[in-house]
Amino acid sequence: MSSFDLNSINTALNDTGRASSGVDFSGKSLKLDTEADAKPIVDAINQCSDLQFLTLTGNTLGVAAAQAIAKALEKHPELKICRWSDMFTGRMKSEIPPALKALGDGMIAAGARLAVLDLSDNAFGPIGVEGLAKLLQSEACSQLQELRLNNNGLGITGGKLLAKALSANPIKLKVFIAGRNRLENDGAIALAKVFQQMGTLEEIAMPQNGIYHPGVTALAASFRHNPQLACLNLNDNTIGPKGAAALATDIPQLKNLRSINFGDCLLKSKGAIALAKAFxxxxxxxxxxDLSHNEIGREACMELVDSITVLPDSGDRLTRVVLAGNSLGGAANKKTMRDKLGGCAELSDGEGSDDDYETDSDDEEEDDDEETDDDEKSDGEASEDSATEDAQHTLIDNKFAESLDTSDVEEVATDVGRFLSNPTVENLKVLGPNAAEVIDTHLQSIKDPESQIVAYVEATMSAAGLSPACAACGDIARDMYRGLLAAAQRHHAAAWMLANAMLRALTLIKSENKSYQIRWHLPGCYAVLGEVISQPYFPAALRDTLQFFIRSKLPSLPEETRQVVAKCPHLTTTRT
Structure with a gap:
């Protein structure tokens, strides 16, 4: 017979985050493009009289479907939990901001007060945060307790944008999850300032973010302002001895801290000893x-074990201690550690194996006075493979510049190159009456898909910018739009590349490439776009994305450009 547990029942009754009523469409792999596609979800929401939670994990939402769901949410102020991880598979990154904004607007209109928002495993990058910003700053998130943004590809820019959104209307979060986002030092430092303002955090998880000791030091200083912090995960960042020293200074003030994961953080023996002394x-x-795989020497490992087992209650208190992947010494040492730690010890990577990391000489500790190369590496020295998404755009722009010099048609390359570097009416006329075809032929010689799309966008903008001064240039630009869209269709997963390139070229998002130059006249570009954006051949998803950003950024655009937009209603409103 099972036992009667009064404490468990009381805990369940007092758990205000526990939602008993709602709609769950998780894992159904639905592809929801249109309002009609979203009807099953909309109907379920409308039929739910007490919508405490909405789970859409494992489906894929387009803008129109999100807008339909958002309309249904306007009737549910009781909504508390949104579990929307893995919700945009196969979507352009540029589709996600308007979809998120629509969903957020629906909850804002309803007067909802969210407690949990989970958008993990949606690779929306920095521009996705723009779609979230209004929601995070609204009253709908004023009571938010859990924010989960794991594996979103935020990068440094996204981290800064997130910090800005969270600081605009300070939220008293309890749980913040943002692993695998390449936040790096700058992103971590920006978020550390927000954590310091919050003061309510109980769990912070930021693994695999490329954070080095400057970022770790900033985070450590922010932790002391969150006295209820119980769970801390910085796994697979480069804490190093310097970061460990900062943590050793600040975390002892956290009297509720129970779980620490600094695995794979290059602590070295020096960093481990600093933590052991603090413990x-x-x-x-x-x-x-968890301090696994940190290149910690034998003596330092023993100091760690001693530091956490010195109190008489350690046998009952310790549940898991992971030191696998460090230099633990011989069998006698391991037996001593196991005797002290008991059943919570995990000293080997393989179950039942003692194949731990060993130095060439176990009697010699590594020289911890010398910092690792990784620990001293600046943010700007990241390799291309590990670069942030924004940095990769810079690399792509540089590749494009190089690719213009490698055309199979020498004479055409010279003329087109002259026009692209100096887009004047005279240089465009040199290309003759079939200028659009000439440019298209030249750009097809670029082999890298993303570089080619960037080149097409910049060439099209260069021609469109001349349209106010030359009607024929406007005609060329309109023809080039067809070539641009055709080029994007030739490449797999090129839709988001095209959207990002156009948003940068129209100054609707900022380029991280400091050498990126706007060589075209923006009012002319917006005028031509206003003509082609409503054409049947123009992709609906790209149109929706551009309209969303133009509406959002309109107040910050130059006056002349705003006047053009005012005369082109299709730039902000979809044709019915």
Whole structure:
């Protein structure tokens, strides 16, 4: 017979985050493009009299479907939990901001007060945060307790935008999850300032973000302002000895800290010893500790074990201690560690194996006075493979510049190159009456798909910018739009590349490439776009994305450009 557990029942009854009523469409792999596609979800929402939660994980939403769902949400102020991870598979990154904004507007209109918002595993990058910004700054998130943004490809720019949104209307979060986002030092430092304002965090998880000791030091300083912090995960960042020293100074003030994961952080022996001293001197009540794969020497590992087992209750308190992948010494050492740690010890990578990381000489500790190359590496020295998404755009722009010099048609390359570098009416006329075809032929010689799309966009903008001064140039630009869209269709997953390139060229998002230059006249570009955007051949998703950003950024555009937009209603409103 099962036992009667009064404490468990009381916990369940007092758990205000526990939602008993709602709509769950998780894992159905639905592809929702249109309002009609979204009807099953809309009907379920409308039929739910007490919509405490809405789970859409594992489906894929387009803008129109999101707008339909958002309309249904306007009738549900009771909504508390939104679990929307893995919700945009196969979508252009540029589709996601308007979809997120629509969903957010629906909840804002309803007067909802969210407690949990999970958007993990949606690779929307920095521009996705723009779609979230209004929601995060609204009253709908004023009572938000959990924000989960794991694996969103935010990059440094996205981290800064997120910090800005969160600081505009300070939220008292309890849980913040943002792993695998390449936030790096700048993103971490920006978020550390927000954490300091919050003061309510109980769990922070930021693994795999390329953070080095400057970012770790900023985070450590922010932790002390969150006295209820119980769970801390910085796995697979480069904390190093310097970062460990900062953490050792600040985390002892966290009397509720129970779980620490600093695995794979290049602590070295010096960093491990600093943490061990902090644990021991402050009698920290650690229950779970992961310091695996940190190149920690034998003696330092023993100091760690001693530091967390010095209190008499350690046998009952410790649940998991992971030191696998470090230099633990011989069998006698491991036996001593296991005797002290008991069943919570995880000293080997393989179950039942003692194949730990060993140095060439276990009797010699590594020289911890020398920082690792990784620890000293600046943000600007990241390799192309590990670069942030924004940095990769810079690399792509540079590749494009190089690719213009490698055309199979020498004479055409010279003429087109002259026009692209100096887009004047005279240089465009040199290309003759079939200028659009000449430019298209030249650009097809670029092999890298993303570089080619960037080149097509910039060439099209260069011609369109001349349209106010030359009607024939406007005709060429309109023809080039067809070539641009055809080029995008030739490449797999090129839709988001095209959207990003156009948003940059129209100054609707900022380029991280400091050498990126706007060589075209923007009012002319907007005028031509206003003519082609409503044409049947223009992709609906790209149109929706451009309209969303133009509406959002309109107040910040130059006066002349705003006047053009005012005369082109299709730039902000979809044709019915």
């Amino acid at each position: 021991k001197d402050n009698a920290m009540q650690i229950e779970s500790l």
